[in-house]
Amino acid sequence: GDSVTQMEGPVTLSEEAFLTINCTYTATGYPSLFWYVQYPGEGLQLLLKATKADDKGSNKGFEATYRKETTSFHLEKGSVQVSDSAVYFCALDDKIIFGKGTRLHILP
Amino acid sequence: DTGVSQDPRHKITKRGQNVTFRCDPISEHNRLYWYRQTLGQGPEFLTYFQNEAQLEKSRLLSDRFSAERPKGSFSTLEIQRTEQGDSAMYLCASSLGSGTAYNEQFFGPGTRLTVL
Numbered sequence: 001g002d003s004v005t006q007m008e009g010p011v012t013l014s015e016e017a018f019l020t021i022n023c024t025y026t027a028t029g030y031p032s033l034f035w036y037v038q039y040p041g042e043g044l045q046l047l048l049k050a051t052k053a054d055d056k057g058s059n060k061g062f063e064a065t066y067r068k069e070t071t072s073f074h075l076e077k078g079s080v081q082v083s084d085s086a087v088y089f090c091a092l093d094d095k096i097i098f099g100k101g102t103r104l105h106i107l108p
Numbered sequence: 109d110t111g112v113s114q115d116p117r118h119k120i121t122k123r124g125q126n127v128t129f130r131c132d133p134i135s136e137h138n139r140l141y142w143y144r145q146t147l148g149q150g151p152e153f154l155t156y157f158q159n160e161a162q163l164e165k166s167r168l169l170s171d172r173f174s175a176e177r178p179k180g181s182f183s184t185l186e187i188q189r190t191e192q193g194d195s196a197m198y199l200c201a202s203s204l205g206s207g208t209a210y211n212e213q214f215f216g217p218g219t220r221l222t223v224l
Binding site for chain 1: 112141143148149150151152153199201212213215216217218
């Protein structure tokens, strides 16, 4: 069945460091792909999405490109801030299939 | 606040008791979803409604679980004869969906269930 695999956390970085959180998926057909974020004490929020191959989703300085050839949707940000500390979930399709989440800690 | 709301936010119950959770979606949203999230895991899809019709149920949704959305607005999720393995965060989400096109799901804060 469909599934999502994302890198284990926690990931700890210094402020202004470059961030990559890897995500790969297994799916039949052509799913939509998402990154969701859960800030401490808050509900899940959609961070960005891509609905077809080679689409790039972007929001708040984060980007991810839908790579069909490598079945990947890696999340990147060029310069992280303390306020980016959260749990990030890669997900696919409509009745969303989530990865296990990657907890990100940014040190000032 | 016009977001998705869930009630209660926390529920502690003894094994064998029944519990019911409520979700109020964003008012114009026709789709409503329930997910379960256990510690260290991502949310798992349980079921979803389009208006009052329950269109899909996950195999995770055992016979002890039942969900309703009687008037196509709020929804309830009931767990009968709770077990310790039911302890989790139960998340509700809503969206304005049409056909097979994806529309952003907006999540509520969740109800954390602890079964003693």
